[in-house]
Every structure is written in C-alpha cells, then in structure tokens.
Amino acid sequence: MEEIADVERALRLAAPHLLVSVVDEALREHCGARRVELRLADYGLRSLQLVGDTPHAAPAVLIHDSPQGRAFGAQEPYVTHEADAVEAHLPVTVRGDRMGVLTVALPTGSDLARLLPELWQICEALGHEILVAERDTDLYVLARRAARLTLAAEMQWQLLPGRSCARAEFALGAHLEPAYAIFGDNYDWSASADHLTLTVTNGMGEGIEAALLTSLAINALRNARRAGLGLADQAALADQAVYAQYRGGAFVSVLLLRFHLATGEVEAVDAGSPRLWRLRDRSVEPVTFEAQLPLGMFEESVYVPQRFTVRPGDRLLFGSDGVYDAASPDGESYGDRALARALTATRLLPPTQVPGAVLRELAAYHGANPLEDDALVVCLDWRGREGSTGSVPPEAAGS
Numbered sequence: 001m002e003e004i005a006d007v008e009r010a011l012r013l014a015a016p017h018l019l020v021s022v023v024d025e026a027l028r029e030h031c032g033a034r035r036v037e038l039r040l041a042d043y044g045l046r047s048l049q050l051v052g053d054t055p056h057a058a059p060a061v062l063i064h065d066s067p068q069g070r071a072f073g074a075q076e077p078y079v080t081h082e083a084d085a086v087e088a089h090l091p092v093t094v095r096g097d098r099m100g101v102l103t104v105a106l107p108t109g110s111d112l113a114r115l116l117p118e119l120w121q122i123c124e125a126l127g128h129e130i131l132v133a134e135r136d137t138d139l140y141v142l143a144r145r146a147a148r149l150t151l152a153a154e155m156q157w158q159l160l161p162g163r164s165c166a167r168a169e170f171a172l173g174a175h176l177e178p179a180y181a182i183f184g185d186n187y188d189w190s191a192s193a194d195h196l197t198l199t200v201t202n203g204m205g206e207g208i209e210a211a212l213l214t215s216l217a218i219n220a221l222r223n224a225r226r227a228g229l230g231l232a233d234q235a236a237l238a239d240q241a242v243y244a245q246y247r248g249g250a251f252v253s254v255l256l257l258r259f260h261l262a263t264g265e266v267e268a269v270d271a272g273s274p275r276l277w278r279l280r281d282r283s284v285e286p287v288t289f290e291a292q293l294p295l296g297m298f299e300e301s302v303y304v305p306q307r308f309t310v311r312p313g314d315r316l317l318f319g320s321d322g323v324y325d326a327a328s329p330d331g332e333s334y335g336d337r338a339l340a341r342a343l344t345a346t347r348l349l350p351p352t353q354v355p356g357a358v359l360r361e362l363a364a365y366h367g368a369n370p371l372e373d374d375a376l377v378v379c380l381d382w383r384g385r386e387g388s389t390g391s392v393p394p395e396a397a398g399s
Contacts, residue, residue: 016133040100096166152211175355184210185376242296312384322373
C-alpha cells in the first residue's frame with residue numbers, strides 16, 4: 001500500500017498534462033505493466049477516446065462493443081487474456097460521475113487478486129486529479145470529443161455539473177442529444193449535507209441565443225441558491241434576471257426541485273415545460289404540478305412551491321419537451337405512451353445508463369429524420385436514508 005500512496009503523491013505533484021505518464025511509469029515499475037492507456041467517454045457516450053499528446057491519433061473504442069466499454073458500463077473491472085499478456089480494464093469514476101476507463105496490460109500470471117484493488121485505488125486518485133487538472137489544460141476536454149462541438153454546445157457542456165452523481169441517498173444520471181449541437185436544454189444539481197437541489201431547464205430559441213439565455217438562467221439560479229435563498233426565491237431571482245435582460249422577449253422553462261435527504265420530502269416549482277414521471281413498483285405515472293410562469297416571461301412573477309414525497313426504490317425521470325413532444329411517423333407524441341414503456345423496459349438498468357437508453361429508443365421511435373429539438377433526460381433513483389419511511393402525505397402532488 002506504500003506504493004499506492006507514492007503514486008497518489010506523484011499525481012498531486014505532476015504537471016496537469018502528465019497524469020497518465022505518472023501512472024504509466026509507476027505501474028511499469030510496481031507491477032511490470034507493459035502498456036497503460038486512459039480513455040475518456042465522449043460527449044455522446046458512444047465511444048471511449050484515447051488520451052494522448054495528439055487528439056484522435058488513435059482509433060476510438062465503442063462503449064457498447066468493447067472490453068473497455070464493459071468495464072465502463074458495469075463500473076467493475078473487466079479482464080481479458082491475450083497471448084502474452086493480461087489486460088485489466090478499470091472504470092475511472094469520481095463520486096458517481098463516470099469519466100472513462102484505465103487499461104493496464106500486465107504479464108501473464110500476474111496476481112490479479114492483489115493488483116486489481118490497488119489499480120482501482122489508483123483509478124480513483126487519477127479521476128480526482130483529472131478534475132483538478134482540467135482547470136489548467138485542455139488535454140482531457142479535447143480527448144472527450146469525437147467531433148467538433150458547436151459554440152452553443154461548448155457553452156452548455158461547460159455549464160453542466162457532470163453526467164452522473166451518486167451518494168448514499170440517491171443516484172443520478174443525465175444525457176443530452178444531439179450531444180455535439182445542443183443549445184437550450186440544460187440540467188444542474190447540487191447536494192449539501194441535508195438537501196439535493198435539481199433543476200431541469202429548457203431555454204427557448206436556437207443556437208447561441210438559446211445557450212446565452214440558458215446560461216443566464218442557470219447562473220442566476222446558482223447565485224440565488226448559494227445566497228441561501230429558498231426555492232421560490234431562487235425562481236423569483238432568476239425570473240427577474242432573465243426579464244431584466246430580455247424584457248419578456250425570451251424566457252426559460254424550468255422544473256426546480258429540492259429534496260430533503262433525511263425524509264424524501266420534495267419542494268417543487270414547475271415554471272414551464274420540463275416534465276416528470278415516476279416509476280414505483282413497476283407502475284409508471286406522471287407527477288403533475290400546478291403550472292407557473294416560465295422565468296422571464298413577465299416582470300416580478302411570484303412562485304409558490306408544491307410538495308410531494310419520494311420513497312426508497314422510486315425512480316424519477318425528467319424530460320424536456322424535446323423528449324415528450326417528439327413524434328412518431330404516425331404523429332403520436334413519444335410522451336403519450338412510448339415513454340412509459342421505455343421507463344418500464346429500462347427499470348433494471350442503473351440510472352447512469354437510463355437516459356442514454358431512453359434517448360436511443362426515442363430516436364428509433366421518431367424515425368429516420370433528425371429530432372427537431374434538442375432532448376434532455378435525467379434519471380434519479382431514490383434510496384433514502386436508513387430509518388426514513390418516505391411516507392406520502394395526503395396533499396402530495398402527483399400521488
């Protein structure tokens with residue numbers, strides 16, 4: 001274990017662009033590794049891109065058809081045996097946010113029972129250091145790109161907190177399509193000791209104008225949250241910020257929720273089009289609220305929170321109107337019936353995989369033509385705290 005501490009120390013001291021080199025050198029010395037590769041998931045969650053000095057110099061590896069992809073999807077080590085080596089593929093994940101996979105080629109006969117836990121520990125340290133290093137280098141951001149981002153998509157991805165998050169009380173996963181050309185859809189979350197705040201946002205318009213509008217709304221909501229304001233005041237402050245800039249000419253639809261981690265009680269402000277479905281005991285139903293005005297539509301709108309309660313085992317699915325309103329070739333909206341079927345069909349998948357699965361199903365449902373709007377799906381599995389009953393009060397919305 002002293003060797004692992006040495007690797008962690010070396011990672012902390014290394015230049016931001018040399019993290020993989022530090023791990024490579026350490027593993028060659030510590031366990032005779034013949035090759036070390038770090039691959040990061042691309043924005044579309046379709047491929048794993050090699051981190052190297054020259055972006056895209058090596059072919060990408062598909063997530064859904066590769067040993068690396070199996071480790072990434074299952075979030076467990078996956079071992080393959082070659083003619084003269086053993087390849088260990090390990091997920092690189094930070095607090096539930098799946099970043100990529102570290103592949104280590106080891107000599108045949110290596111003691112995997114001893115080495116795999118140590119390699120996993122190194123992966124955890126590497127993931128944390130990548131998050132810090134991204135403040136000072138573009139190396140890891142560039143590695144995630146299978147194609148060039150539009151400027152609007154660049155702005156939106158910079159706003160996002162991550163693609164997944166996990167704590168004892170909950171697990172979250174989210175995805176956006178088209179990943180390289182999104183403009184108005186967005187999500188945000190923040191967890192404290194007692195609460196999880198989650199927002200699902202849909203800014204009107206297209207391209208850079210939609211991205212600028214959403215960026216203003218997200219940062220206004222964060223500013224209000226970090227000032228310690230309640231949920232209704234967060235919405236009101238963001239509403240004022242958007243109205244002051246656009247004078248009602250543009251607005252933002254948002255579903256804003258605040259979960260109490262100890263009890264499962266939820267405050268919600270429904271200010272527009274993002275929608276919520278709940279899977280409970282294999283039954284899917286929409287959770288509906290009294291609709292309130294989108295942010296920025298009128299001056300000094302007043303917002304009133306509604307309340308409901310989640311129970312351990314509940315799965316919540318949030319979707320933008322690009323999901324709900326997408327039509328089949330026959331003209332039926334995806335949200336009418338197909339979404340409930342997709343949520344039931346994916347009930348055994350972890351929440352990190354559900355958004356991508358639903359969006360793939362949505363694309364097949366819509367047909368050959370590209371979606372007319374960007375589409376966002378967020379999946380939340382509620383575990384609750386031990387001893388929490390999660391009982392639903394009679395006045396709960398959507399109960």
